[in-house]
Amino acid sequence: MLLVTAPAKINLTLEVLGKRPDGYHQVKSLFQTIALCDTLFFEPSGELEFSCTRRDLEHPGNLVVEASRRLQEAAGREQGARIHLEKRIPVAAGLGGGSSDAAAALIGLNRLWGLGWSRDQLWPVACALGSDVPFFLYGGTALVEGRGDEVTPLPALPRQWVLLLRPPIGEIMGKTAQLYAALKETYFTEGQHTSQVVARLRAGGAFDPSTVFNVFERVAAEVFPGLDYFRQQMAKAGAQRVYLAGSGPTLFTLMSQRARAQKAYHYLRGQGVEVYLVETMEARS
Structure with missing residues (x-):
């Protein structure tokens, strides 16, 4: 097999x-x-x-x-x-x-x-x-x-712990299309956020979590009611910054210390939410 x-x-x-x-x-x-x-x-x-x-x-x-x-x-x-x-x-x-x-x-x-x-x-x-x-x-x-x-x-990202929370929001038909439709032209960028991170990785620099950027953060609340409550839960667990994963509704935070990540994970498990603690991966061989 x-x-x-x-x-x-x-x-x-x-x-x-x-x-x-x-x-x-x-x-x-x-x-x-x-x-x-x-x-x-x-x-x-x-x-x-x-x-x-x-x-x-x-x-x-x-x-x-x-x-x-x-x-x-x-x-x-x-x-x-x-x-x-x-x-x-x-x-x-x-x-x-x-x-x-x-x-x-x-x-x-x-x-x-x-x-x-x-x-x-x-x-x-x-x-x-x-x-x-x-x-x-x-x-x-x-x-x-x-x-x-x-x-x-690109060069592999320095290893990070990724804590994910999947809010109990039902599947939304046409979710990604709704997110794109909600974007205003003023939300469009020129790629500068991505270029900045790419340049840093290529130069062998450390990854800065403050550079994480997702345009759908601007409209996520319109498509996913109640999402802010789960952001607050992650903050209570110790997350300094909470981000939307792709088109959502999953939220994530990045942590470099395993003990801190595990403490946050167990706190959220105790709140009864769907949560995962994993590491970043390198490319396929």
Whole structure:
């Protein structure tokens, strides 16, 4: 049996530069994978079969199934696979779980079917699946631009503890579209926040948590009522700064000291909220 992990991600920066002629938004963002991972298991089979620890995700529209079919078509292969997804990353939480699962499916099937495709060969298939999928072929720390299809790997971020809180806010249909629609043009930037962090990483400098930036912070309260209460809970736990993860509603804070991070984690667990404590990860080998 072949096993491939699918890590979640946080956005250390997320800027919108404007709207593109094709209707998408031009973004500039710093992505970072974290050790909160789904796991995909692959076995040979005569047809494509998919199962998941969450039965509600076992449907033809799941990105793992879509990725499998697209790779099958692109490679001109008829063999199938038995794929099982062990789900740990919260769904629709702003952590890129579905996109990461899709990238892991491409990586796993590439090995299982003996395609021997390079990352460049998998790239067009990944791009067709969604904006975040190409990044997850790399993982680690990377600059992501365009509509998400321009990925530049960066030196690894100095290890950080990441404390995440997933508020009990139900899944919101069209969440990301609502966030983009709520953005005013005055919220657009020129990429300066991301450029500053990238330059520091390339120079080997220490990471400064105060440089974390997410444009969706400006409109998150409109889309996620009650989010501020959970920010306050994290502050009570000892978080100096609390950030929105991607398109939310997950919140996170960064800590360099393990003991302090564990103390905050146990406090929040005691409050009965869904919380995770993980480390940042390096790129895939």
